[in-house]
Each structure stands twice: as C-alpha cells, then as structure tokens.
Amino acid sequence: MNIKTTIAAAGILSALSFSAFAAQSIDANQAASLQPMGTISVSGVSAAPSDIRQALSEKADNKGAKAYRVIEAYNNGNYHATAEIYQ
Numbered sequence: 001m002n003i004k005t006t007i008a009a010a011g012i013l014s015a016l017s018f019s020a021f022a023a024q025s026i027d028a029n030q031a032a033s034l035q036p037m038g039t040i041s042v043s044g045v046s047a048a049p050s051d052i053r054q055a056l057s058e059k060a061d062n063k064g065a066k067a068y069r070v071i072e073a074y075n076n077g078n079y080h081a082t083a084e085i086y087q
Contacts, residue, residue: 023060023085025053026067034086037065045079052079060085 026034040063042055052073060068065085072082 021061023057023065024067025057026069026086028069030067031069031084031086034067037063037085037087039071039082039084040068041080041082043078043080045081046077047079049079052081056081056083 040056040059042052042059045052045055056068056070060083063085065087067086068083069086070081070083072080074080
C-alpha cells in the first residue's frame with residue numbers, strides 16, 4: 001500500500017512542478033512589463049483549445065520563455081495560433 005501512495009504522491013508532485021515552470025499565458029497588460037523574445041506558432045491542432053494552450057506553452061518553454069501572449073488564433077478545420085513570447 002505504501003508503494004501506491006508513494007507513486008501517487010510522486011505523480012502529483014511531478015504535475016505540480018511542471019506547471020510551476022511552464023510558460024504562462026498572459027494578457028497585454030501583463031506583457032507590458034516583460035521583455036519580448038519573438039513569436040511562436042502552432043498549426044494543425046485538431047483538439048480542444050486547452051490543447052492549443054498546452055502546445056504554445058511547450059513551444060515557449062523550448063525557446064526559454066517564461067510567458068506567452070496569443071496575438072492570432074483561428075479555426076479553419078484545424079486550430080492555428082500565433083503568440084509573442086517573453087522573458
């Protein structure tokens with residue numbers, strides 16, 4: 001029983017630590033005080049909007065960004081989004 005509890009606790013802590021370091025979605029007011037780093041885009045995402053946010057967050061993380069702000073998004077059969085990333 002202790003092994004199951006330990007594994008469950010490790011899983012929860014892993015999820016919490018990932019979200020603590022993942023790039024966060026911000027609005028224009030929050031972006032005003034941050035340094036822009038460029039833009040990123042995701043295309044062909046055919047799932048829920050939360051999957052688009054996750055894809056943007058992962059791409060921003062890979063670029064070393066702390067935050068991103070969506071500047072374009074549309075659905076033309078598949079989702080597409082462009083975001084500005086910030087340090």
